[in-house]
Amino acid sequence: MPAQRPKTLMLVCGETSGDLLGAQLMAGIRRLAGDRVKIVGVGGPAMAREGLESLFPLDATAVMGLREVVPAIPRILARVRQAADYAIAVHPDALVVIDSPDFTHRIAKAVKKRDPSIKTVNYVAPQVWASRAYRAKAMARYFDLILALFPFEVPFFEKYGLRAAFVGHPVVERRVRMTGGDALRARLGIGADAPLLALLPGSRSSEIRFIFPVFRDAVRLLAAKIPGLVTVLPTVPHVAAKVREAASGWPTPLHILENEADKYAAFDAADVALAASGTVTAELALSRTPMVVAYRVGGLTFALANRLMTVPYMTLINILLGRRAVPEFKQYDATPEALAGEVAHLFADKGARNAQIDAMNEFGRRLGEDEEAPSQRAARVLLNFIDA
Numbered sequence: 001m002p003a004q005r006p007k008t009l010m011l012v013c014g015e016t017s018g019d020l021l022g023a024q025l026m027a028g029i030r031r032l033a034g035d036r037v038k039i040v041g042v043g044g045p046a047m048a049r050e051g052l053e054s055l056f057p058l059d060a061t062a063v064m065g066l067r068e069v070v071p072a073i074p075r076i077l078a079r080v081r082q083a084a085d086y087a088i089a090v091h092p093d094a095l096v097v098i099d100s101p102d103f104t105h106r107i108a109k110a111v112k113k114r115d116p117s118i119k120t121v122n123y124v125a126p127q128v129w130a131s132r133a134y135r136a137k138a139m140a141r142y143f144d145l146i147l148a149l150f151p152f153e154v155p156f157f158e159k160y161g162l163r164a165a166f167v168g169h170p171v172v173e174r175r176v177r178m179t180g181g182d183a184l185r186a187r188l189g190i191g192a193d194a195p196l197l198a199l200l201p202g203s204r205s206s207e208i209r210f211i212f213p214v215f216r217d218a219v220r221l222l223a224a225k226i227p228g229l230v231t232v233l234p235t236v237p238h239v240a241a242k243v244r245e246a247a248s249g250w251p252t253p254l255h256i257l258e259n260e261a262d263k264y265a266a267f268d269a270a271d272v273a274l275a276a277s278g279t280v281t282a283e284l285a286l287s288r289t290p291m292v293v294a295y296r297v298g299g300l301t302f303a304l305a306n307r308l309m310t311v312p313y314m315t316l317i318n319i320l321l322g323r324r325a326v327p328e329f330k331q332y333d334a335t336p337e338a339l340a341g342e343v344a345h346l347f348a349d350k351g352a353r354n355a356q357i358d359a360m361n362e363f364g365r366r367l368g369e370d371e372e373a374p375s376q377r378a379a380r381v382l383l384n385f386i387d388a
Contacts, residue, residue: 007033007386010092011041012083012107014100015058016203016236017279019044021124021375022098024170026050028379037383040090042083045237046260055086059238076103084110091118093386094144099124105139112142119386123147123378125157136160145385147378150320165381168374169367171282174264178287181268188232188255190269195226195347198270198289199233200280201243208239210296211276212246217336218274218343220251225344231255232270234263272346272353274339277314277328285317285326285363290356292327292342294334317363325359 009029013022023046029037030050043052056079084107087095095111095118097104108120122143128135137160139146146157146164157164182192190196197219201212223229231250234257235243247254257266267273267287275281277295284291293315313319315328327342329335346352368374 006036006038007383008038008040008090008092009382009386010087010090010095011039011043011047011052011098012095012104013043013047013058013098014103016044016238018099018104018124019046019058020174020279021170022047022052023050024173024375025096025098025123025378025382026052028373028375029383031376032379033383040086040092041096042079055083077106079103080106080110083107084114087111087118088114091115094119094121094382096121096123096382101126105142109142119144121145121147121382121385124149125153128156136162145381147381149374167378167381168371169282170373170375170378171279172286172364172367172369173373173375174283175286175364175369177261178264178267178283180261180265181270184232184262184265184269190230190232190253190255191228195229196270197222197229197231197343198266198273198275198284199231200273200275200284201233201235202276202278202280203236203239207276208242208246211294211334212243214294214296214334214336214339215274216246216250218339221336221340222343223251225340226347232257232266234258234266272343274343281326282316282367285360286367286369288357288360290326290346290353292339292346293329294339295328295330296334297331317359320363320366321359325363326356 011022013019022043026039026047027050029039039052041052042056043054044058048054080103088111095108097108111118112120120143125146125148126135136157140161143162146162148154148157148164148166149169151166154164154166185192199215201208201215219231230253232255233243237258240258244256247256257263267284267289270289273284273289273291275284275291275293277293281291281293295314313324313328314330315326317325318328329338
């Protein structure tokens with residue numbers, strides 16, 4: 001019997017969080033299929049470590065907010081065309097686009113229009129159940145399968161004619177890496193009893209621009225309230241230079257970390273975190289780090305997005321639990337005074353910290369923390385799909 005030709009999967013992400021998810025998916029595929037599947041596409045450093053040779057870097061596509069997106073549109077559309085042309089030339093057994101719908105969905109749409117025989121899969125679908133549900137109907141025209149992170153997404157998408165399979169949220173797999181806090185404190189010269197605040201301003205340049213000044217002013221207020229406060233700021237390489245520039249003259253001792261392992265150790269080391277809304281809030285919840293969450297974008301971007309929201313919360317733990325388990329502040333409510341007040345409360349009140357940790361335990365159970373690794377389930381569903 002002749003050897004079966006290797007299957008080809010094309011994976012495409014658009015920013016750092018998608019790169020991490022893509023790397024986990026690649027590892028799951030390798031464990032199940034070994035060399036029987038060839039993986040090509042677009043990714044960042046994490047996917048590169050899993051063996052991906054990316055068509056192009058992510059710096060041109062990792063943008064957010066109208067003011068940032070508009071000037072970048074020519075570059076983004078050029079990358080869309082490049083990725084779509086590559087997919088048509090390679091004709092993969094499936095094109096899997098990961099998160100970043102403003103970028104990745106354009107690729108899926110273009111590929112499906114030019115060659116409907118190429119199967120398209122969306123991993124980490126946009127939260128259309130939270131706003132603009134009508135988009136699910138449009139997605140049914142250019143996606144063949146949704147790999148759903150939450151159980152309630154399956155009936156939602158199927159209602160719009162989209163095949164969906166629940167695989168779980170791969171962020172739970174990072175829980176085992178969130179250790180080493182004591183060693184990090186020792187290496188950085190931070191006392192074991194020193195109050196330590198982790199700052200997570202996001203991985204996009206636009207997030208640094210809008211939320212970093214607010215975080216700085218909040219920390220300035222906290223420094224006056226909490227003697228000996230130390231701050232640690234994990235970041236990613238493509239915005240590290242901007243972060244260091246913006247952090248000049250910081251009001252407390254500050255340690256900027258670019259290593260991913262150090263980021264997770266910082267979660268373990270910190271007493272409290274102040275974070276921009278995003279995937280990192282799920283990571284913090286799984287590390288059981290009490291937090292305060294903020295969301296700030298350009299005024300026009302917020303005005304448009306806020307009108308379309310159909311859920312009362314923006315932070316994943318609050319959405320999933322259906323209550324304000326962690327404090328969150330949107331746009332004009334995300335003031336230095338409000339953020340500093342909540343952070344100071346968490347430092348001072350052990351009961352408030354424990355209440356968050358209890359909610360985080362519940363959050364972990366609902367995400368399937370003690371079940372099969374979500375990326376492994378996603379890999380199995382995906383492989384079965386292309387084999388079928």
